[in-house]
Amino acid sequence: MLDTKARKAFEILARENSRMLTVYLRGLVRDEATVDDLFQETLVVAWRRLDECDLDRPFGPWLRGIASRLVLAHYRKQKTAPVMLHEEVLQVVDRHFENINLLAGDTWDDKVAALRECIDGLPERQKSVIGGRYFDGLSAVEVAERLELSLEACKKRLQRGRAMLAHCLRTKGVLSASEATS
Structure with missing residues (x-):
């Protein structure tokens, strides 16, 4: 079981990254209800796997990694996928998000x-x-x-x-x- 400090860290990190995660998912999925479902599922998976997360490293890329795998799984289940949605594309999108995160602006x-x-x-x-x-x-x-x-x-x-x-x-x-x- 996670201790109180880890739980609090997760809550803070999830809150700080929630807008970024929503934008990331909206860039990959058009349906708003699916975006909401994938957002929630990403946070649930992240919570379950928090002990695997190195909290000394940036949380956003780890969270986006979980989200990208869930998006790919979603499209596999639907037996449809946007033509441009491949692992390489997801990596490029993730790098752009990380570059944005490193630039000016606190949040x-x-x-x-x-x-x-x-x-x-x-x-x-x-x-x-x-x-x-x-x-x-x-x-x-x-x-x-x-x-x-x-x-x-x-x-x-x-x-x-x-x-x-x-x-x-x-x-x-x-x-x-x-x-x-x-």
Whole structure:
């Protein structure tokens, strides 16, 4: 049985990493109910395996490792998987999350707040396509139809919007130059 100190450490680490874990899962799974289920399952597995965790090392990568295995298992059970969801892709995504974690801003929430500020600062043309694509989960075709744009115009606005966001995040110290181009 885990002692009180380990239990408290787990509670703190789980709370500090909960937003990051949710964002990570949302990047891999579109269905919100499935994201919620995988989030809970990740924390349950992490709790059960806490004695295997080296608490002197970063908790986020360990938690994302558990989550990525659960996501892969979820897709295997469904007998469907996104074309790009392979172990190598998950490792790249995890490295990006870790790079974000190492940059300026004390907490994940600080980094999310910086992203929100950058999104709020976008011109309306870019904000509407970014919002449709990433917040509403629409495809580029669906965003183009919603905004009555050609697909090419929509893709160009998305490209420009992402570039503007990357520039804004670099100026805030939340995104490194190498990440902005990858």
